[in-house]
Amino acid sequence: MKEKIRIGCGAGFSGDRLEPALILTEKGNLDYLVLECLAERTIALAQKRKQQDPSQGYDVLLERRMEGLLPLLIQHKTRLITNMGAANPIAGGKKIIEIAQKKGIKIKVAVVLGDDVFSQLSGEELTMEGNLPLKSYGKLVSANAYLGADAILPALDTDAQIIITGRVADPSLFLAPMIKEFGWDINDANLLGQGTVIGHLLECAGQITGGYFADPVTKPIPNMDRLGHPFVDVFKDGKAKISKVSGTGGMVSVQTAKEQLLYEVLDPENYFTPDVVADFSKVKIKEIAKDEIEVLGGKGKPRPQTLKVSVGYQAGWMGEGEISYAGAHALERAKLAGDIIRKRISHLYHEFRVDYIGMSSLHGELLSQNSNPYEIRLRIAGKTQEKFLAQLVGEEVEALYTNGPAGGGGARKNVTELLGVVSILKDRSSIASQVELLES
Structure with a gap:
């Protein structure tokens, strides 16, 4: 030794x-x-x-x-x-x-x-996160x-x-x-x-x-x-x-x-x-x-x-779109853009976010209320079970170019297939x- x-x-x-x-x-x-x-x-x-x-x-x-x-x-x-x-x-x-x-x-x-241990799953196992049976998460894809x-x-x-x-x-x-x-x-x-x-x-x-x-x-x-x-x-x-x-x-x-x-x-x-x-x-x-x-x-x-087991499941799709506003009243224009898209499509998604990157995307608007940024990156994201709805998020953001408000630029869009992860305990x-x- x-x-x-x-x-x-x-x-x-x-x-x-x-x-x-x-x-x-x-x-x-x-x-x-x-x-x-x-x-x-x-x-x-x-x-x-x-x-x-x-x-x-x-x-x-x-x-x-x-x-x-x-x-x-x-x-x-x-x-x-x-x-x-x-x-x-x-x-x-x-x-x-x-x-x-x-x-x-x-x-x-x-x-x-x-x-x-995917082949050993019954679907009746209860998750550590919510005490819910695995089968309630839909299609399971992995268990390690x-x-x-x-x-x-x-x-x-x-x-x-x-x-x-x-x-x-x-x-x-x-x-x-x-x-x-x-x-x-x-x-x-x-x-x-x-x-x-x-x-x-x-x-x-x-x-x-x-x-x-x-x-x-x-x-x-x-x-x-x-x-x-x-x-x-x-x-x-x-x-x-x-x-x-x-x-x-x-x-x-x-x-x-x-x-x-x-x-x-x-x-x-x-x-x-x-x-x-x-x-x-x-x-x-x-x-x-x-x-x-x-x-x-x-x-x-x-x-x-017991050993912890990470279980992966199909969790739908996430659509994202981003666009920047700069100069005078950048925040106000970004907020108007966010409000426009929220009114147009937010009801279609089971999770929907409007973030103002550079001001409130990390800690929320309460801690950022006294800031007056010169530039803002608006991010819109929505989660859904339908891929075409995920694509719609970026399309709506891109449409802000000509449908206003003024001065938006650098738009990007992205669609991501999501895998969720929950945990169980196994003997x-x-x-x-x-x-x-x-x-x-």
Whole structure:
């Protein structure tokens, strides 16, 4: 068993930058690189792509990321763990093998399966959001359970250099190599709680190095144009030291870590994951050097008996239209335009919005009533079950060009097919994961 491992986070969401992972792999002296690229919205979009083409459904940036990373992973003997398989991890694994073959690289890919539980749905399951039966949401299109570190461990027991998964809980991607390398007991809730704290701190990549933290007035962060992503040295007892590659931009500090620790956490004493109910309330973060912090004190309770499942359903269509007004009385003209369209078509939609971007689109008119903007971007949006009605929104906005009010310009229109996402809980005993090994 090892006494210490180093894990880097090269991506914190699907659309993250490509170069931080390359820098971490080349200069970070990593044992493991994690690319965390999946969320409820991301997997719903992946399911749409898979429906249109069964060979798709993995992350849209998988090929571009692998083109640059594969040679570096081999050169630096770094294992990659990623959930970029999204809705189709087998296809994602095969694509990695295809890229490796083109480059003349010998590599093995372990594909973690079992999160897709769509075939197990009855429609009678009650949603966590509204306690309504799934069948009341109309046509269901996907169901993906949040697997835990235990699903990744068999993949790590192979000699595969790349492990690709579908829906796995974000901290579990980091926790699995800790359990593997240190021989941690998967029933040791305190060790797993500490490991989950570490994974949670790293999972959003640039957020802990100052990205989402930054405010140029109150919380300035240096050199954000070349923001570095984090790595962590984890020790066998669970102690962790988080830093970033020397020379990269950003900052690792107690303040950036505390903000990330509380990110998406409703109850710090009971943070539910498939591996453990983690307790963040006793975590201690200490700065030990410039851009280096120590993290201790994570605890936990035994893992839950149920797993969260994200269920996608067809949610109709959204039509959007935008147009700009500038100069004297810009706001008044934009409001007149919004009123015109509201009177003409709002009754046709089950949800309808009129936003004045630049004044009230984020926080409403009450907080913006004293502003007098020189320019306004009017946005109209409507949700409907009918595609032709979604198209009508943009058409009506475009018609404002000549039908007034005066001075509108830069009109755009868009129609989007919507997938909604709700959640259910499912007994973990009914969900079985498997690993399939691919080789170039």
